Amino acid sequence: DAKTTQPTSMDCAEGRAANLPCNHSTISGNEYVYWYRQIHSQGPQYIIHGLKNNETNEMASLIITEDRKSSTLILPHATLRDTAVYYCIVRDMKTSYDKVIFGPGTSLSVIP
Amino acid sequence: DVKVTQSSRYLVKRTGEKVFLECVQDMDHENMFWYRQDPGLGLRLIYFSYDVKMKEKGDIPEGYSVSREKKERFSLILESASTNQTSMYLCASSPNRGAFFGQGTRLTVV
Numbered sequence: 001d002a003k004t005t006q007p008t009s010m011d012c013a014e015g016r017a018a019n020l021p022c023n024h025s026t027i028s029g030n031e032y033v034y035w036y037r038q039i040h041s042q043g044p045q046y047i048i049h050g051l052k053n054n055e056t057n058e059m060a061s062l063i064i065t066e067d068r069k070s071s072t073l074i075l076p077h078a079t080l081r082d083t084a085v086y087y088c089i090v091r092d093m094k095t096s097y098d099k100v101i102f103g104p105g106t107s108l109s110v111i112p
Numbered sequence: 113d114v115k116v117t118q119s120s121r122y123l124v125k126r127t128g129e130k131v132f133l134e135c136v137q138d139m140d141h142e143n144m145f146w147y148r149q150d151p152g153l154g155l156r157l158i159y160f161s162y163d164v165k166m167k168e169k170g171d172i173p174e175g176y177s178v179s180r181e182k183k184e185r186f187s188l189i190l191e192s193a194s195t196n197q198t199s200m201y202l203c204a205s206s207p208n209r210g211a212f213f214g215q216g217t218r219l220t221v222v
Contacts, residue, residue: 034211036211041216042215042216043116043202043204043213043214043215043216044155044202044204044211044213045213046211046212087155099157099160099168099170100143100145100157100160100204100206100211101157101171102147102154102155102156102157103154104154105154
């Protein structure tokens with residue numbers, strides 16, 4: 001079973017920030033938070049990951065709460081091309097025996 | 113860039129046929145995965161492999177087997193294809209940075 005819960009769907013106006021939440025209340029100390037997205041008919045694409053510090057790259061920012069039980073993916077200026085399903089997962093990077101289980105994700109619709 | 117290549121984008125097979133789905137990665141990753149994706153059910157893990165000749169069942173292994181004879185190649189086998197195996201199949205490989213996915217194979221069993 002997936003260790004994360006996310007809202008089923010969200011809307012965001014084009015040009016505004018999209019904030020996608022994820023709960024991972026049972027996360028353990030060795031587990032990282034990863035975000036992927038899947039645009040229709042394509043394979044999932046890696047976005048960003050983090051352990052406990054906030055992270056930023058060219059695609060997004062990741063904010064992890066201090067207790068690590070939840071996180072938020074931020075797309076700072078959403079475009080129509082950001083319409084996709086976004087998956088939040090946790091992965092134990094101390095072991096190579098890591099299943100990588102996906103939940104149903106959040107379907108983000110960016111509206112003109 | 114990391115490349116994960118699946119042998120076919122679209123495939124149509126008959127019920128009872130033996131089907132091979134091939135996946136190759138070019139980055140020397142140890143972990144490889146096979147998922148299927150169906151509307152409303154999301155990505156479900158079928159099998160994964162964390163080393164050559166090593167395999168572990170995922171959440172839905174029934175009706176499938178896998179083979180990992182070389183590090184770069186992970187094959188998914190449908191011993192006797194059935195219509196309920198019509199689906200999108202996605203392969204992934206994974207270093208520590210994140211799993212990289214192929215483009216998927218849309219398999220239709222008729």
